[in-house]
Amino acid sequence: MVDRGEAKGRALARGALGRRLRALAPVVIPVLLAIADAMLVNGLELDLEVGVSMLAAAALVLRRRFPLLVFLFTLPGLYIGYIWFAPMIGLYTLAVRRPGRARLGLCAVLLITAHFFPYPLSDFVLTDYRENTQVLIDASVTSAAPIALGLLVRTRQELASRVEDLTRSRRREHRLLADRVKTTERARLAREMHDVVAHQVSLISLQAGAVQVSTEDAAARAGATSIRELSVRTLEELRHMVGVLRADGGEAAEADGLAPQPDLEELPRLIEMSALDVTYEGGVVAGASGTKTVERAAFRTVQEALTNIRKHAPGARVRVRVDPVDPGDAVDAVRGRGSGRAGSSARGEGAGGAGRAEGCRAAHGLRVEIRNGPPDATATVPALPGGGHGLVGLRERAQSLGGTLEARHTSDGGFVVRAEFPYGAG
Secondary structure, three states, rough: OHHHHHHHHHHHHOOOOHHHHHHHHHHHHHHEEEHHHHHHHHOOOOOOOHHHHHHHHHHHHHHHOOOHHHHHHHHHHHHOOOOOHHHHHHHHHHHHHHHHHHHHHHHHHHHHHHHOOOOOHOOOOOOOOOHHHHHHHHHHHHHHHHHHHHHHHHHHHHHHHHHHHHHHHHHHHHHHHHHHHHHHHHHHHHHHHHHOOOOHHHHHHHHHHHHHHHHHOOOHHHHHHHHHHHHHHHHHHHHHHHHHOOOOHHHHHHOOOOOOOOOOOOOHHHHHHHOEEEEEEEEOOOOOOOOOHHHHHHHHHHHHHHHHHHHOOOOOOOEEEEEEEEOOOOOOOOOOOOOOOOOHHHHHHOOOOOOOOOOOOOOOOOEEEEOHHHHHHHHOOOOOOOOOOOHHHHHHHHHHHHOHHHHEOOOOEEEEEEEEEEEEOO
C-alpha cells in the first residue's frame, strides 16, 4: 500500500496538476506569508494599518514582472503597518531580477528609512540614542539580508547557465573530435584498400591480359577478356570508394561524381558477365523519370542477389525483372512474412528475420525483382567468402531512399529478392 501510494504521489507530481502547482507555488506562497505577517502584527480589525498591509501583500503577485514598483508599493505597509515579509520579499525579488548597485542601494536606504522612523513621525524621539541605534541596526540587517540572498541566487543561476553552456561546448568538442577520428580512420581504411585490394586486382588484370594474348583457345581468350574487364571495373569502383573515404563528406563526394557509377544501362552487361542462366525483363528506360541514385541502388540490388545465387544456388535458373510500379497499386503496410530467418539462414547474408516489407509502396516507383529456382544438385558449390551483411545493406540502402526491400524463400525451394524505390512522378 505504501509503495502504491508513493507511486500515485509521483505520478501526480509529474502530471499536469503537479506542473501547475509548481508554477503557482512561487507566486502564492509569498503572498500568503505576507498576509499572515499582516494579520499577526495588526490583527483582523479593518483599519489603516491592516489595509496598507494587505495591499502590500497583494502587490507581491506582480513582483516578478514589476519588481521595483512592487517593492515601492510595499514600503507604506512597512512604515504604517509594521510588516516585514512583503518589503523583504520585494527587495529580494529586485536583487534577483534587477541587480543594479545604485538601484539596490537606493532601495535599501528607503527600506531602512521606512523601518527606522515610526508612524506617526511625531512619535520619533531623537535623544533616545540606545533605542534608535538598535532600530537602525535592525533596519540595516532587514535590508541587507534579502539583497544578499537575492544576489546569491542570481549568481547561482548565472553559474548554472554558464555550466550548461560549457557542457554544450564540451559536447560539441567531443563530436568534432569523434568526426576527426572518423576522418582519420576513413583515410587509413582508404590507404589499406588501395595498397592491398588494388594491388591484387591489378595482378589479376595483368594475368588475364597475359592469357588473352598468349592463348590460342577462343573460349579461354573470351574468359580472359571478361576477367580483365571485370578487373578494370573493380579498380574504377575501388578508386571511387577510396575517394569517398578520403573526402571529409562522403555524400558530397559521391554527389560530385568521383568516378562513373553504374545505373540501369549497365544491367545487361552485369547479367552477361555473371555466368548464370538469367532471363532479363527490363521495362524501364534508364534515366527516363528517376534519379541516378535510385538506378544505382537497383543495380547494386541485382548485383548482390546474383552474387548470392552464385554462392548458394549454383546452377539455378534466374529471372531478373525491372519495371515501374503501377500508380494504382494499393499502399502495402508493413507485414511480416514468417518467423524463420530469411536469406541469411540459407545464404549466409544476415537478413535478420523472415522476408519483410520495410515500409509502404510509393505511388510512382521502380520495382526490382530477382527470383531464382532451386540449385542444381550436380553443380559445384564455389568456395566464396561471405560477409553476412549483403541483404542487410540492401535493406538499409532501400530504406534510406524511402523504398522497401523484401527477401524470402519460395515454395519451390528457390529465393526471391524484391525491392521498390521511389522513381520520379512517371
